[in-house]
Amino acid sequence: IWRQVQEETGAMTTVLQENLSGMRVVKAFGARAYEESKFNSRADAIARLTYSATRLFASQGSLMTFIFTSATGAILWYGGREVAAGRLTPGELASFILFMGLLGMPVRMSGWLMNTLSRASSAGQRLYDVLDAESPVTEKPDATPLPRVAGHIAFENVSVSYDDSVSAVSNIDFEARPGQMIALLGGPGSGKSTIAHVIPRFYDVSEGRITIDGHDVRDVTLSTLRHNVGIVMQDVFVFSASVKDNIAYGLDDVDMDEVVRAAKIAQLHDFIKGLPDGYNTWVGERGVTLSGGQRQRLAIARTLLLDPPALILDDSTSSVDMATEHRLQEALDEVTRGRTTFVIAHRLSTVRKADLILVLDDGEIVERGTHEELLERNGFYRGIYDLQLRPQDYSPDAAPVALGGDS
Incomplete structure (x- = not known):
């Protein structure tokens, strides 16, 4: 009973x-x-x-x-x-x-x-x-610390299954060289977030392997791996603490100047200055006193303060207005320079400058290339382009691809 x-x-x-x-x-x-x-x-x-x-x-x-x-x-x-x-x-x-x-x-x-x-x-x-519940992701007993990496990330025929029958992504094969920006596009459930989340080992691959600077991510300690790979989630979690504590989360003895610098890059500093206690202002339960865009910018500042050599932006500008996104994008362009960056976004204006664009459908890469190369192929990417950036030229023959939602 x-x-x-x-x-x-x-x-x-x-x-x-x-x-x-x-x-x-x-x-x-x-x-x-x-x-x-x-x-x-x-x-x-x-x-x-x-x-x-x-x-x-x-x-x-x-x-x-x-x-x-x-x-x-x-x-x-x-x-x-x-x-x-x-x-x-x-x-x-x-x-x-x-x-x-x-x-x-x-x-x-x-x-x-x-x-x-x-x-x-x-x-x-x-x-x-x-x-007694076992985590699906565990460290090997002989796992070694991963030093600060240059950011060469390679997917070698990677497949991920959440159960034994259904694959979230299949046969993913590409490499990101240090300093490159990789954009992931596709409809809901196409596998964008899955690809991003297996890099810091939120899940483990079912087949193939992922390497960072030649190190298999399963052979290194989780803490050092995740200090090398920063991620800004689409669904931002804000702790019931001060603004400063949220930005400096997980870091000890952080200089206040570094916190302010990260907030400025994330276009959050001016807003924080207007708060009653500035950076010491309590944000409430799960950041209830902040808007969606402010929480997202706070998450960006939190990740930038970590200073990782690899960066994952999981639709990190979806909750900000166009003007703020433009300013934020300019700042992020500066920050991502020299870092390997993965970008998941719904707007082509965010990803058209990427060095490599991967278009996904049903868990597989259906197109890859630069913005200009993909436009010439008149495929999935061209359909997205016609829908978003050239509505006046939209033709029923264009291949429409719905963007949005979690993947």
Whole structure:
């Protein structure tokens, strides 16, 4: 029963956390009554289970008391007869009853102990389920630290499967030389983010291998690998801390000038100066006081402060306006110079300057080349170009490719 109580408590806590995090969505859809019903249903289930467990424990205590009281009464009746018959002295009877009383407390405590152990074991089992879960990505026992790299990244016939049957990407083969910009384009589910996320080993490849400066990423320690590969996520997570702590996340003894420089490059410094406490301003739970664009720029500043030789920008300018994107792009052009950069973007204006553009469809590379080379082929990329940058020349014969969404 206590395991069921733990499971229902976890479910109720999840409902509460989702409501607090998604408060604006709940209000926007007028779903307060629906969410209250969900929460009350979980709370009622916990109350019923707790009542059942408590009643069972209480009945055990009452039963033990009844048994000992009945036993004491029986001993008094039988012992009294033995004393009257002269076969037992009054002192012996009193001593026996005293020992029975001393034995009663440990027996009653054993019932309480069993109940406590039952509660602890149910909670402990759920805890060990988490602690014993094996990560799909692990370090080899003999993994070596990866020194600061030049940024030569090669995919050698890489395939990635999230399960045994479906491949997210297949037969990916290309190389990025130090300082090159590689752009990844494609529709939802085409594998753009998967390719980007296997470089820092958020997932492991199913076939083939990925090397950085000749080192297989599976042969080096995760911490040194991820210090060499910075990534700006599409879905930005902001910690409940100050602006400075969020920008300098994971770094010790960071000079304030470096934090300010990263914020300036990310076009965030002017906004921070206008905050009540500047860089020491608390941003709230998950950065609730910041807009989507401000959170994205904060994530860019956080990654730039890490100063990685390889950089992954996973649609990192999707939540900023066009004017800010233009300024941000100019700054990023300066920062990405000399770094191997992977760019996932929905706007061709962001990727047309890339040294190599990979167009993906259904987990495979269907086109590769520079902007000019791909335009001449009249394929997928030309279809995207006609839709985005030349709407006035758009023809029904153009090959449309939908961009957007997670991949």
